[in-house]
Amino acid sequence: MMRVLSTFSGISAASAAWKPLGFTFVGFADIDPFAAHALHHRCGAGRPIYMPSPDDEGIDDMEARSRRNAIRAISKLPVDGIPNFGDISQISDADLRKLGRVDVLEGGSPCQSFSVAGRRLGLDDARGNLMLVFCELAERMREINGLKYVVWENVKGVYSDKSDGFGCLLASLAEDPGNALQPAGKKWPDSGYVAGIEQRKIAWRTLDAQYFGVPQRRKRCFLVASFGSGCPGEILFEPESLRGDSHASDPSREATAGRPGAGSQGKSVYGIIDDESVSTDLMPTITAGKSSGGMAPAVCYGFQSGVTYANFSKDVSPTFVTSGEPAVAFAAAFSAGNSDKARGIGYEEEIAPTLRAGESGSNQRPTALIKLSANDNASAEWVIRRLTPVECERLQGFPDGWTSVPYRGGNLAADGPRYKALGNSMAVPCMRFIGEQLKAVASVDVNVDQAA
Structure with a gap:
């Protein structure tokens, strides 16, 4: 032992x-x-x-x-x-x-x-x-x-x-x-x-x-x-064949990468200028800091006409429905508040953004987006919500709710200290x-x- x-x-x-x-x-x-x-x-x-x-x-x-x-x-x-x-x-x-x-x-x-x-x-x-x-x-x-x-x-x-x-x-x-x-x-x-x-x-x-x-x-x-x-x-x-091999890149993941179509419609959302600015790189770093508001983690969801959204602000994995059937969702991520040169933008159907921590600056909280549509080619607009602490716990491999503990007056901790700790x-x-x-x-x- x-x-x-x-x-x-x-x-x-x-x-x-x-x-x-x-x-x-x-x-x-x-x-x-x-x-x-x-x-x-x-x-x-x-x-x-x-x-x-x-x-x-x-x-x-x-x-x-x-x-x-x-x-x-x-x-x-x-x-x-x-x-x-x-x-x-x-x-x-x-x-x-x-x-x-x-x-x-x-x-x-x-x-x-x-x-x-x-x-x-x-x-x-x-x-x-x-x-x-x-x-x-x-x-x-x-x-x-x-x-x-x-x-x-x-x-x-x-x-x-x-x-x-x-x-x-x-x-x-x-x-x-x-x-x-x-x-x-x-x-x-x-x-x-x-x-x-x-x-x-x-x-x-x-x-x-x-x-x-x-x-x-x-x-x-x-x-x-x-x-x-x-x-x-x-x-x-x-040996490279064992679990945990840390290569600089993974060809299998490169094969699954793609970029959004015209669904962004040229709109600028937290640093995304247009669909050409979305690369096939893996997801950028998610940050965690002390501030709130615009520096909070966010997820963008693309909406299509006829798509209904339920429980927008509470669900870890929100439900989208179109004509009674689940809509198709594609995930991407970006870091907010950086210059064009510094900003890391990635698009991947399976990979989520990463976590980082900092004390100051304008890019201190996770941001991510999801393109939602009823089919692969339908256009969509971006809508943002904050990533939840549970999602960040999962990104770090912790059990759900690991950071949901009593803090300051006995109430469960607010999101801010949980993001920073993660x-x-x-x-x-x-x-x-x-x-x-x-x-x-x-x-x-x-x-x-x-x-x-």
């Missing part, structure tokens, strides 16, 4: 993916108020033990106010439960000793300092430095808890970070923290392997969620390190793949030890 400490837990994609495999979570760590409530209701976690102090030196008034609000928002959560350590920089050796044996340290440190959508400050950003705090925690856990594996996730932008945060991460896990490793080229490749001292081994690989069973294009860096245990390369890499989370099927591989490699490792 693998025992896990989850950090930067969010809504815990790791729990959704690994608990069915028999993994036990001995602790969590997240300071976000909504994440803390989700961890309590879905994972049995208690109130965050450590929170950043609003009285710390060097923070501005806005940050101090944000910290006070966060402390207030978690104040009514019960203390009892699986530990939620909150701020990982405050976890003590005594805290770790109480956990006993821990096999896996898991976490995705804040990605904003490495994301191409952010300021790209890397390790010059306090959020980027949390990556090194994570490495220091791993080192302490190796000594105190017998830690065997580290699983870390982040955006692809970490490969090209100018402060070389990824090289610092590799060096820290390989036990040479004073000398950041350097890539052979201008940036780190999408996959690789490093051998350190004392049988330390590190492998990383870019996984795209679209090849793991969910209909979204989401490329993320996944890294696995081992401290004298099984080979992380056997966890992240597998956009910040990992794709559950990618984590499940890593968990399955980790379990298999760890099982072989245990059998070898017992035989010896």
Whole structure:
């Protein structure tokens, strides 16, 4: 049985993916108020033990106010439960000793300092430095808890970070923290392997969620390190014939792609100028942010004369009827608020848009459209509705309603924090793949030890 400490837990994609495999979570760590409530209701976690102090030196008034609000928002959560350590920089050796044996340290440190959508400050950003705090925690856990594996996730932008945060991460896990490793080229490749001292081994690989069973294009860096245990390369890499092969493209999907006909009628809808601007690429990224209104996720439905729509705003999969028979629907997606150059527009009969997270900007919520007609060639006009949180949960591979938890006054959470949490989370099927591989490699490792 693998025992896990989850950090930067969010809504815990790791729990959704690994608990069915028999993994036990001995602790969590997240300071976000909504994440803390989700961890309590879905994972049995208690109130965050450590929170950043609003009285710390060097923070501005806005940050101090944000910290006070966060402390207030978690104040009514019960203390009892699986530990939620909150701020990982405050976890003590005594805290770790109480956990006993821990096999896996898991976490995705804040990605904003490495994301191409952010300021790209890397390790010059306090959020980027949390990556090194994570490495220091791993080192302490190796000594105190017998830690065997580290699983870390982040955006692809970490490969090209100018402060070389990824090289610092590799060096820290390989036990040479004073000398950041350097890539052979201008940036780190999408996959690789490093051998350190004392049988330390590190492998990383870019996984795209679209090849793991969910209909979204989401490329993320996944890294696995081992401290004298099984080979992380056997966890992240597998023959091309196996499930989870992460190719840059998929010819079978290209064959099913198409573009809408004249149904758009030249109308501009959230950045769609005309039907020629719809490409055969896979769906673009869905974003999740704090704002509402025009930045909310939306679905566009094409209407044809004689088509009746029922339950427009409530259904996850709305019902369209024409003359008593279901109408034909084709799905496409686009991201709102971007320039023509930046905008990603895709059309696919089966693939849905992907999820992304951000703190600011005009493109922070999922947008998608569906062309509806009674037959393949009939024209249609576009009508928009917001994507529901349940649809976004499905795009990330979570069970329906995973983020529907009591929040702020005991009422079920509003859509806004649910979208943001889902956009910040990992794709559950990618984590499940890593968990399955980790379990298999760890099982072989245990059998070898017992035989010896």
